[in-house]
Amino acid sequence: MSEKPIQGERRAFLTGNEVVAWAAVASEAEIMFGYPITPQNEIMHYWTRMAPKFNKRFLQTEDEISAGFTTNGGVLAGLKAFTATSGPGNTLMQEPISMAEMMRLPIVTIVQQRGGPSSATVIYSQQEVNLTTHGGNGEGLRIVYSTATHQELFDYTIKAFNTAWKYRFPTFVLGDGYQAKMREPLTIYDPEVRGIEMVPAYKFVGKPGKPGVDRPPTQLRNIFNMEEELFEELGEQFADFEKISPQIAECEQFGCENAEIVVTAHGIVARAAKSAVKDLRERGLKVGYFRPITLRPLPVKELRDTFSRAQKVLVAESANGQFDQLLKYAAYGITTEMVPLFKPGVGINSEDIYDKVMTMLAS
Amino acid sequence: MSEKPIQGERRAFLTGNEVVAWAAVASEAEIMFGYPITPQNEIMHYWTRMAPKFNKRFLQTEDEISAGFTTNGGVLAGLKAFTATSGPGNTLMQEPISMAEMMRLPIVTIVQQRGGPSSATVIYSQQEVNLTTHGGNGEGLRIVYSTATHQELFDYTIKAFNTAWKYRFPTFVLGDGYQAKMREPLTIYDPEVRGIEMVPAYKFVGKPGKPGVDRPPTQLRNIFNMEEELFEELGEQFADFEKISPQIAECEQFGCENAEIVVTAHGIVARAAKSAVKDLRERGLKVGYFRPITLRPLPVKELRDTFSRAQKVLVAESANGQFDQLLKYAAYGITTEMVPLFKPGVGINSEDIYDKVMTMLAS
Amino acid sequence: MSKVIKIAMAGEGGQGVQSVAEIIAAAANDEGKECLYIPNFGVEQRGGVSIAFVQISDEAIGAPKFNTGDIVVALSERAVARTLQYVGPQTTFVYDASLNVSAEDLPKNAKRILEIPAVEISKNELSPRVFNIIIMGAVVGATGVISVEGAKLAIEKQLGAKFEKQPKLRELNFSAIDRGIDLVTKAG
Amino acid sequence: MSKVIKIAMAGEGGQGVQSVAEIIAAAANDEGKECLYIPNFGVEQRGGVSIAFVQISDEAIGAPKFNTGDIVVALSERAVARTLQYVGPQTTFVYDASLNVSAEDLPKNAKRILEIPAVEISKNELSPRVFNIIIMGAVVGATGVISVEGAKLAIEKQLGAKFEKQPKLRELNFSAIDRGIDLVTKAG
Amino acid sequence: MSVQPTMPKSWRVDTKPHKFCPGCGHGLVLKALGQAIDELDIQDRVVFGCDIGCSLLAWDFFNVDTVQTHHGRTNPVMTGIKRANPDLICIGYMGDGGGYAIGSQHLVNAATRNERITAILVNNAQYGMTGGQMAPTTLPGMKTETTPYGRDVDSTGYPCQGPEMVAAITREGAYVARASVARPVPLKNYIKRAIENQMSGNGFSFVECLSTCPTNWRTNNVETINFVEKEMTKYYNVGEIKVPDPKEPLGIKTSIKVPTGGIG
Amino acid sequence: MSVQPTMPKSWRVDTKPHKFCPGCGHGLVLKALGQAIDELDIQDRVVFGCDIGCSLLAWDFFNVDTVQTHHGRTNPVMTGIKRANPDLICIGYMGDGGGYAIGSQHLVNAATRNERITAILVNNAQYGMTGGQMAPTTLPGMKTETTPYGRDVDSTGYPCQGPEMVAAITREGAYVARASVARPVPLKNYIKRAIENQMSGNGFSFVECLSTCPTNWRTNNVETINFVEKEMTKYYNVGEIKVPDPKEPLGIKTSIKVPTGGIG
Amino acid sequence: MSAELTGVTQEFEKGTFTLFPGLCKGCGLCIAKCRSKALEWANVLGVYGTPAVIANENCITCGVCQLACPDCAITVERK
Amino acid sequence: MSAELTGVTQEFEKGTFTLFPGLCKGCGLCIAKCRSKALEWANVLGVYGTPAVIANENCITCGVCQLACPDCAITVERK
Ligand SMILES: Cc1ncc(C[n+]2csc(CCOP(=O)(O)OP(=O)(O)O)c2C)c(N)n1
Ligand SMILES: Cc1ncc(C[n+]2csc(CCOP(=O)(O)OP(=O)(O)O)c2C)c(N)n1
Ligand code: SF4
Ligand code: SF4
Numbered sequence A, B: 001m002s003e004k005p006i007q008g009e010r011r012a013f014l015t016g017n018e019v020v021a022w023a024a025v026a027s028e029a030e031i032m033f034g035y036p037i038t039p040q041n042e043i044m045h046y047w048t049r050m051a052p053k054f055n056k057r058f059l060q061t062e063d064e065i066s067a068g069f070t071t072n073g074g075v076l077a078g079l080k081a082f083t084a085t086s087g088p089g090n091t092l093m094q095e096p097i098s099m100a101e102m103m104r105l106p107i108v109t110i111v112q113q114r115g116g117p118s119s120a121t122v123i124y125s126q127q128e129v130n131l132t133t134h135g136g137n138g139e140g141l142r143i144v145y146s147t148a149t150h151q152e153l154f155d156y157t158i159k160a161f162n163t164a165w166k167y168r169f170p171t172f173v174l175g176d177g178y179q180a181k182m183r184e185p186l187t188i189y190d191p192e193v194r195g196i197e198m199v200p201a202y203k204f205v206g207k208p209g210k211p212g213v214d215r216p217p218t219q220l221r222n223i224f225n226m227e228e229e230l231f232e233e234l235g236e237q238f239a240d241f242e243k244i245s246p247q248i249a250e251c252e253q254f255g256c257e258n259a260e261i262v263v264t265a266h267g268i269v270a271r272a273a274k275s276a277v278k279d280l281r282e283r284g285l286k287v288g289y290f291r292p293i294t295l296r297p298l299p300v301k302e303l304r305d306t307f308s309r310a311q312k313v314l315v316a317e318s319a320n321g322q323f324d325q326l327l328k329y330a331a332y333g334i335t336t337e338m339v340p341l342f343k344p345g346v347g348i349n350s351e352d353i354y355d356k357v358m359t360m361l362a363s
Numbered sequence C, D: 001m002s003k004v005i006k007i008a009m010a011g012e013g014g015q016g017v018q019s020v021a022e023i024i025a026a027a028a029n030d031e032g033k034e035c036l037y038i039p040n041f042g043v044e045q046r047g048g049v050s051i052a053f054v055q056i057s058d059e060a061i062g063a064p065k066f067n068t069g070d071i072v073v074a075l076s077e078r079a080v081a082r083t084l085q086y087v088g089p090q091t092t093f094v095y096d097a098s099l100n101v102s103a104e105d106l107p108k109n110a111k112r113i114l115e116i117p118a119v120e121i122s123k124n125e126l127s128p129r130v131f132n133i134i135i136m137g138a139v140v141g142a143t144g145v146i147s148v149e150g151a152k153l154a155i156e157k158q159l160g161a162k163f164e165k166q167p168k169l170r171e172l173n174f175s176a177i178d179r180g181i182d183l184v185t186k187a188g
Numbered sequence E, F: 001m002s003v004q005p006t007m008p009k010s011w012r013v014d015t016k017p018h019k020f021c022p023g024c025g026h027g028l029v030l031k032a033l034g035q036a037i038d039e040l041d042i043q044d045r046v047v048f049g050c051d052i053g054c055s056l057l058a059w060d061f062f063n064v065d066t067v068q069t070h071h072g073r074t075n076p077v078m079t080g081i082k083r084a085n086p087d088l089i090c091i092g093y094m095g096d097g098g099g100y101a102i103g104s105q106h107l108v109n110a111a112t113r114n115e116r117i118t119a120i121l122v123n124n125a126q127y128g129m130t131g132g133q134m135a136p137t138t139l140p141g142m143k144t145e146t147t148p149y150g151r152d153v154d155s156t157g158y159p160c161q162g163p164e165m166v167a168a169i170t171r172e173g174a175y176v177a178r179a180s181v182a183r184p185v186p187l188k189n190y191i192k193r194a195i196e197n198q199m200s201g202n203g204f205s206f207v208e209c210l211s212t213c214p215t216n217w218r219t220n221n222v223e224t225i226n227f228v229e230k231e232m233t234k235y236y237n238v239g240e241i242k243v244p245d246p247k248e249p250l251g252i253k254t255s256i257k258v259p260t261g262g263i264g
Numbered sequence G, H: 001m002s003a004e005l006t007g008v009t010q011e012f013e014k015g016t017f018t019l020f021p022g023l024c025k026g027c028g029l030c031i032a033k034c035r036s037k038a039l040e041w042a043n044v045l046g047v048y049g050t051p052a053v054i055a056n057e058n059c060i061t062c063g064v065c066q067l068a069c070p071d072c073a074i075t076v077e078r079k
């Protein structure tokens, strides 16, 4: 084995795409498959630069469909494999990911959201929430971490590999073009020094021994002849997902206990929410902050507790209600008014949230 | 012009896929693009058989991506063009449909849902609700009719062409493998005899005159350089969609005024719901039936009215809560208990619903 | 419940249950009834048990499938096993006498179980080709859901072209229908 | 609000605003500050106005962009137009004296508007190549958000390799920084 | 023990009779493949990937590790496995629809990149699994469900020349052949050579197999054989098309320098 | 009026200077295309489709109806338009990434089906729009953002031979050529013939154009020209590769009967 | 399938012809391929309930039918 | 772009060389392509603020630079 890519820990000042590449090597990812698309390109760029040094592999495929299916192949062969994409690439990637869902393949996908629909912009949005949390045909059994800072991008990329290989559900780190391209400080580290145990990879195919003689052959399918077979298969998957959801779901909140208004956002917009809420609280206003870190599964219990105590919830997102839909589904039955602050495809700044809350308080 | 495919009206006994093909010719659709996938194949089969007689065109493309993009091309050139797909094909089709969304192209897509995720089954499900109503990257501005009977499959396929060309949003008829393959009687007709005016098609490219001299060139884009340009473009689209939604949304209901339990379902499951509710009402039980015909946009007002009056709502679907999510999003703020009857990938029969309601009443 | 006659028929690929189901449904349609026919299907083109679901009524029909049939027909051992789930206290269960099944394999909860010698009759009296039409007769007889004339008309419609070439075939088919009806009415 | 210094710099593709922003951000980081730098970008590789957003603070930084900057720098006519939206009552607006702008084109609501002759100085006193470093100096001077030493260290880090080959370049750059600081402090 | 069927050792006996239709050529191709695996004694190193198409029915066919992929996506899955574990011998198995239509970008690019995988493509002149629609390989004039009046070359072109295409875009190292189920011995030999070519690290190997589909052709036994032997060969030349040149240096590491500024 | 720029008449003047980088070959290809459109006097019948890739920057380039499509999807969009309205002259414009990687299934199948469209593909040996990653056309040893140490043919293969591939899978009617921006006159002529081939109803026409990308190559003016003239031509032969044979009957309606049972 | 399949073996001059009805799907490719016209439909039914095949005295145990059978339902052994 | 562009015209023996700074992006392809070494960087700035080009007395008005310019920034007219 080649030497550890990161010795101990150190402060770094990187773009988000660099952070992902570093986190992937720190996670013992061995191989990346990818197809260029802005704004995730630099993940591949940094990965390929580091590859010879850390003995990592890379394949640029002919499209995102292939990138997803080769990633499936990579994990089938027993390596931590990952890919990264965005926008229309994310749309295409749902086909291979649906295979990973059916076969429970621990693939990791980094999504750096850009504008939508179609080619839209190469820049930024939070418009891939629905696509990333629900996927293609089927029920979208997957795990989605929505990061807000470079530190989290690092931490949760590592966690994504562990979650994927531990629970065998396709796992996503949902970033965006801003996170991809901005620079800010963070601490990068060897997971070991933080006491993070990396879940080892394992082979699906090519295990030792002669199939049919020393061991049964691995024979994986994704199509069934009868509806009942599928129903049974899915039943197990739902049960598994249900069971592990409380272990996986994460959120962050403060000031919600006695808040009149709870501001909720995810990903990078949560930064704006957080700083706005801090400022509002400094002014003595009863405003709380609630942020799901996992968008799938959602931290349903915490969310319902918090929302039901609030008088109003402000939902801020750079999309036209995709996050809102997730929240309302989880919060169904609660009557707290949900106030939208939707800016599809453009950023939401702290001032935007601050001002909106002030108007809400005034009204 | 060749003679009318259907003279007047007549009773027919057809499979759902045949119905769609007949409805498409009755709608003055001129060209179909498609790629084989069970259970929608026979739409192409019947269409190609009828093609020479009614002077229709067909192209079998290399995949669903191409089927979607050629369909976009077909409408750009000014013909009523359509395609049909299912399952993983529907997943792939979202890429071209996202282009149609951005450019507001009036394409019509028939989806005959099969099991999911992945290849799953070639048979049946209601697991493509999320995919079909929300699509790929972006916000999924589209219109989705979910049919329950062959008569509706005929009526709403005709309507889909009119809606698409009138409002310029991609329009879907959401069927399923059961509807595709089953036979039942219906009346097929020339829309004219029913007083249905067919919205004429129009050209996007190739209009008369020399571009730049006689007229400005048509120049359509789907990518923007700045976030603000996209935001503005999308803003108009949302406004349009919002405005027309009440005109488009449809539902069907009975017995909900004083119902203790309202049973809701869409598509073919609504048949089971309907007959179960009829039986229950015949027994004097206070049970109502509510069915959205459009899943996007939803008949939000009616839905909220009905749900808020009920004590409980039973949600029956052949998926694991995809319809449920749509409903709860629309019904957020209402506290009526929603009881699930989810059977992903398998059919729901009248007895299932009858029994479930009986248990609910007993509890 | 509204009066719907629910029929499930199952057999091996070559036994023609789907054609029979289709003809019955077509006949019902021609008689102006509401009716719905749906086959089962999967990825395997050959080899699985083939099941047909038919429902006939005067009113609109609900779901295309059902949990319990009024008449359930099984034409092979595997078909018996697959169709047990559709049998309930109201069900008439029909199977062919030639099948290698013991009492244990048969449904316990049926209203009535009919063993009919369709294979034998078709082989010895008529022709193996009309085996499925005897079954059709049995279904028509057991349910009365379509008239004998309707059934014959529908057969005529479906197979008319063949009958033109081989007129004897018509008679053979019509005898098969009658024989099938006989079998169940007598057994009744 | 928590003390965050917000800087927006805009210019034409070749004017190097992104490098300057990056160096400032790196310097702040090296001084242990929280800081965040983000460029704008679009599909056109060349031709558009390039904008850089930098925020520096002692505490965690919120959104990567902001509505109103503390200091907004515009280095071309188009950049002036594009950056007006980032100017508010707390903003120091800096633009180059060589630009062909009239009072109407300039922000109405800025706290302070600084016209600095960076182009001229770079052409006549130093070198056109360090134009952007003069601007950097101006920003450092106007905000005091990083120390002069920090700024120089960061330049050294970024351009060290070049300086090895052409030692004169170092001095040129350092003079440019100083000159830039001068410009605003004097103007102040 | 009484006489037993002469199945290849690598076949999984407990899943036989297999799931293909009577007279289906898939069985013959998979017999040849089984024999090749036996002869090369690589049962423990093979990963078999089957496409969606009738090839999906082979998911439990062999006593080798098997992955059922998506329609057209077997080549990338095999590529991913091979790249991750080059010790494995990756054999992708697909139909003409999967290989030449929906998955043709994968075939073309795996060939161009000279992926060390073996692709076996069953050409039965239409889409079997979905009930007999036109494929890129459908013969002129042939009736299918989507060309009910016969394939019209004017509007849909001539049968796709897959191996010829692969040969045109590969350089040294590739192995390309077209076999036929009508000639089982060369069929097996070509498949075997294709696998050997992968094992020796040369590069991409590709065998198209002319095959039968009596179900969708609606042919009886004699017509079936006639169609594959006489009709298909009018458009498809059977034989080896590209064999690695032993003189050409293989697997060279490039050290070519190109005078673009290049990235930093 | 003073001297005016000699732009093709079909260029849209109010959108010039265009959006391509300094020294970008796209401008030269589009100049040639503009001239061809002028010479053929078809401005009112052309539909121009541009891919996502730097070609997207051409969405308002000409005074002709233009559709910006998706990355790799211009061929199907053009096919759909042509099939719906055969009077239009459909010209798809794409990069090497769009044509040979993500859209290669469309290229291959449009060629096989002999679609009456014209595809113009700009080969700049990498992905320009996304900042210079490897393309199937990247030269051996060439440094790109995803081959930072130079393209290694052992692991990623040799430059893709697109026109040769198209030639291998087309029959009569197709026109296939490779041009270069270094030779503007043949460039224009090939493009013109490719369009004429569509207009005469013969079939698919395809022109690959060797082009420049100084931005991502990081080359100065001399290096740029040297790269396209000297380096690229080591791997890419410039010239006409397939010209419709006037002796072969074109656009034949097939009346071939094939003895499968066929469908009913 | 049971581990062992029962074949129906016919002895000929130069060898034996064995058919496994449990594998035979009755496709008839063997019949069409046998140049000696040595194969016919049998009374025995194959796995799908359709007739299997049987050899007649013309059989020269050349093995072509074995090669042609997609289901490995025929084993020809030479003495 | 305004309907009419202002060019900078230079007269030579056999014709004129006109450069349109409003179109010139300063790529220098014309310089590299001119076999007569008749082109140099100009003081005039092009559309991106980078130097445009200017011809010198070596110009034989052959038109090669016009052909080479991706932006149609050069018009060479022969007398
Ligand atoms: C994305 C997608 N599109 C379509 C299908 C439907 N489909 C399954 S198999 C098949 C065709 C199979 O034909 P071929 O590849 O020639 O294999 P064969 O069955 O003829 O052996 C198709 C179109 C699918 N499963 N997935
Ligand atoms: C589905 C999808 N994947 C990826 C991209 C990102 N993308 C845009 S352009 C491009 C490459 C362009 O390269 P090429 O086609 O060679 O054109 P060039 O820019 O070099 O002219 C890519 C990968 C996209 N827009 N859509
Ligand atoms: S449908 Fe055709 S290809 Fe598929 S198994 Fe049957 S015979 Fe074989
Ligand atoms: S990046 Fe390259 S291909 Fe794209 S416009 Fe610039 S020079 Fe041209």
Ligand code: SF4
Residues within 6 Å of the ligand: E023, G023, G024, G025, G026, G027, G028, G029, G030, G031, G046, G052, G053, G068, G069, G070, G071, G072, G073, G074
């Ligand atoms: S080829 Fe095999 S399966 Fe077909 S009939 Fe002959 S023995 Fe039976």
Ligand code: SF4
Residues within 6 Å of the ligand: G017, G033, G034, G035, G036, G037, G038, G039, G055, G058, G059, G060, G061, G062, G063, G064, G065, G066, G076
């Ligand atoms: S062994 Fe030869 S002769 Fe005998 S049945 Fe088989 S093919 Fe015919």
Ligand code: SF4
Residues within 6 Å of the ligand: F023, H019, H023, H024, H025, H026, H027, H028, H029, H030, H031, H046, H052, H053, H068, H069, H070, H071, H072, H073, H074
């Ligand atoms: S080629 Fe054209 S754009 Fe480039 S420098 Fe010369 S005149 Fe200017």
Ligand code: SF4
Residues within 6 Å of the ligand: H017, H033, H034, H035, H036, H037, H038, H039, H055, H058, H059, H060, H061, H062, H063, H064, H065, H066, H076
């Ligand atoms: S016209 Fe000829 S000689 Fe004059 S500058 Fe241009 S290329 Fe050089």
Ligand SMILES: [Mg+2]
Residues within 6 Å of the ligand: E095, E096, E097, E122, E123, E124, E125, E126, E127, E128, E135
């Ligand atoms: Mg096939």
Ligand SMILES: [Mg+2]
Residues within 6 Å of the ligand: F095, F096, F097, F122, F123, F124, F125, F126, F127, F128, F135
């Ligand atoms: Mg390119």
